[in-house]
Amino acid sequence: MDEQQLLDLAGDVGFALLKSGGEIYRVEESIRRIFLAYGQDSGDAFVIPSVIIVSFTTPQGRSYTKMLRVRGQTVDLERVERLNSLCRKICLHPMEPEAVRRELESIEGVSRYGYHWRMAAYAMVAFFFTLLFAGTAGDAVAAGLCGLATCIACEQMNRFHTNSFFVNTIASAIIAAMALGAVNLGLGSHYDRIIIGALMNLVPGVMITNFMRDIIAGDLLAGLIKLTESLLVATAIALGAGIILTAARLLWGIG
């Protein structure tokens, strides 16, 4: 394999891994190992949530560097797992670049659960978290409906590439409004428990836990970016629900 192909390959594997929600250290290490497997000992990578830089210098002293911009991460654990095993395979037996390309393409084609499955999952999460936080059966049903609405709202807005701050604000406002409505109609009895349960769909749990791991592991820049992101998302969630609750209290005296 020539140098340009190796550079592209390592970059693309890292890109796919980061895009599917792989951790920073996993992406950096995978790229480094791919370089090692093909005999470029000087190969290294610098990864933050939005950018990947891969680079190596050949024994003849020629440097190759590439930068990839990553936009819009999702969490897709099936892809992370397959990419991880692809990296392992490469490390054990360096394959032909065409074979790796083919594997990458098949990983790219890994299907996601359909819209209805995801709607059901959102509803399920909201339903059971409300029960977990001591809500009544009525609360849980109301939260399940909020979960459905959250899924529809998020998916529709993501189709138009709306920024995540706005998506979370709107989604959490919808949840709060529906929860207040459900309590007023007599479906549930604790609007706060309904809101908390339904909000668990939006809470940046992955980011909150990852940023401190990154910071302590030494990826300070990546950790700070994720900290900012998770604070922003948490603020957005609080803002959306806050606006609705304040409005309801001031205008109609409920809640």
Added chain:
Amino acid sequence: MLTNFWLPCFYATLASTGFCIIFNIRRPKRIFFAALGGGLAWAVYLLAAPVGSDLFQYFAATIALSMYAEVMARIFKCPATEFLLVALIPLVPGGGIYHTMEYCIQGDTSAFLETGLHTLGIAASLAVGILLVSSAVRLYQTVKVMKRR
């Protein structure tokens, strides 16, 4: 015992199952064990209640959960993250964020700050728990590899 312990653990398991679908875990066996981790985390959280500090409860639950995830990762030969991310969700302080917001709009600044900092503290104890276990596992592996040479 049933309503105070087993039912909440059951709810946590099913809520985690929802997240398996959102995070696109496709194999039924893994969905089952990842979700079971959520139930386990909540069980440890509840069992640690007599200590009297909820930060410790979260910490203990995360330690147990991370060990579970590492074991599962060895069994299924896949990244531990797959089990960790899903099963950690019940411990994420969604309630903390909500209550912080509520104190904020009520104008109760001291309660707002207190709850906000407490929520951050919960997040920190989750992170430290994960980190301790994963660092220990890495250390163990490195030592093992070096001894073999």
